[in-house]
Amino acid sequence: MTKKVFITGVAGYIGGSVTARLVEAGYQVRGLTRHESNIDKLKAIGIDAVVGDLEDSELLKDCADKADIVINAADSDNQKVVETLLGALKDSDKLFIHTSGSSIVSDRANGQKSGKKYDESIYDRNSYFCPDPLKESRFAIDKMILQAAQNNLRTAVICPCLIYGKGSGLKSESQQIPNLVNEAIESGIAKCIGRGENVWSTVHIDDVAALFLKVLELAPQGGVFLFAENGETTFKFIAETIRSALKIAAPVAPWAVEEASSKLGYGAAVFALGSNSRVLGVKSRSLGWQPTRTNLAEDIGRTCAQACGSLQTRETI
Ligand SMILES: NC(=O)c1ccc[n+]([C@@H]2O[C@H](COP(=O)([O-])OP(=O)(O)OC[C@H]3O[C@@H](n4cnc5c(N)ncnc54)[C@H](OP(=O)(O)O)[C@@H]3O)[C@@H](O)[C@H]2O)c1
Numbered sequence: 001m002t003k004k005v006f007i008t009g010v011a012g013y014i015g016g017s018v019t020a021r022l023v024e025a026g027y028q029v030r031g032l033t034r035h036e037s038n039i040d041k042l043k044a045i046g047i048d049a050v051v052g053d054l055e056d057s058e059l060l061k062d063c064a065d066k067a068d069i070v071i072n073a074a075d076s077d078n079q080k081v082v083e084t085l086l087g088a089l090k091d092s093d094k095l096f097i098h099t100s101g102s103s104i105v106s107d108r109a110n111g112q113k114s115g116k117k118y119d120e121s122i123y124d125r126n127s128y129f130c131p132d133p134l135k136e137s138r139f140a141i142d143k144m145i146l147q148a149a150q151n152n153l154r155t156a157v158i159c160p161c162l163i164y165g166k167g168s169g170l171k172s173e174s175q176q177i178p179n180l181v182n183e184a185i186e187s188g189i190a191k192c193i194g195r196g197e198n199v200w201s202t203v204h205i206d207d208v209a210a211l212f213l214k215v216l217e218l219a220p221q222g223g224v225f226l227f228a229e230n231g232e233t234t235f236k237f238i239a240e241t242i243r244s245a246l247k248i249a250a251p252v253a254p255w256a257v258e259e260a261s262s263k264l265g266y267g268a269a270v271f272a273l274g275s276n277s278r279v280l281g282v283k284s285r286s287l288g289w290q291p292t293r294t295n296l297a298e299d300i301g302r303t304c305a306q307a308c309g310s311l312q313t314r315e316t317i
Contacts, residue, residue, distance in 0.1 A: 016169015111194020196236030
């Protein structure tokens with residue numbers, strides 16, 4: 001029988017790419033979006049769109065009740081949505097997959113390198129790992145999901161790091177690299193926070209989507225936390241690659257945290273661009289997930305070309 005999946009964030013970068021794979025694999029997909037204008041676009045790729053907001057708990061409960069599998073890909077930090085969905089799925093033996101993000105292990109390095117790497121054991125009961133105070137709530141949501149597996153349901157938290165690559169849903173671009181590309185285009189200078197020696201793990205969006213499919217296929221018992229990563233990069237490397245792709249003559253320059261914060265918000269500047277977030281997907285690989293993509297530099301070039309193309313289109317209109 002065809003399995004029914006309900007997914008939040010269906011029009012987003014991660015949710016859209018996961019959904020494309022689900023449709024390809026023969027799942028019947030219903031997805032939440034806030035925009036009526038997405039209905040026809042989603043229908044055209046085989047998705048039944050539900051228009052609504054994450055705040056609409058009754059709608060979420062109804063959609064979760066009617067599905068065999070529920071995926072939350074809209075917001076890693078929204079506790080209420082997670083509580084609503086877990087409540088609806090209690091005692092159902094259904095699978096709930098939540099999307100987290102590896103900034104749970106981010107530090108406040110301001111562009112300095114750290115040697116610390118974390119694997120999935122940070123979520124073990126006896127782990128001493130303590131996230132930064134501003135990341136405690138995300139960490140607590142993930143833990144709540146893992147513990148909810150005691151209520152006769154299957155739960156998985158998939159935690160990607162810096163995702164790159166062209167998304168295969170309605171939204172094709174990710175967050176961290178496009179933000180740096182846009183800043184380089186606007187200011188004419190490729191930038192990184194401080195010296196840019198800070199390191200993040202990286203993963204291609206196709207490999208992230210493949211991990212979601214792997215978990216759906218296996219539907220493991222209990223609660224599992226999985227990092228999605230396949231390599232690492234420094235932000236200096238990202239900035240140098242952007243500089244070269246955009247043919248900027250000026251050297252890479254430091255971007256002050258205060259300035260980056262005023263453009264992108266404090267969390268994005270400190271925890272997404274200036275931090276270290278080095279993770280190891282040991283458990284995810286033990287499930288048989290085999291990420292294959294490693295074309296970060298080439299893809300930064302694609303993102304730059306895409307951003308310049310959109311700019312030209314806007315200027316011509
Ligand atoms: N991209 C990355 O590198 C990355 C890595 C790790 C973790 N994450 C986290 O994973 C989550 C999804 O990331 P993403 O890159 O896919 O973001 P995204 O492209 O912005 O997609 C999120 C989608 O969620 C939907 N959404 C947001 N708020 C909503 C609300 N109140 N009600 C209904 N729908 C809502 C939006 O859909 P509509 O516009 O259709 O309403 C949006 O398209 C985020 O929390 C992000 O921080 C991202």
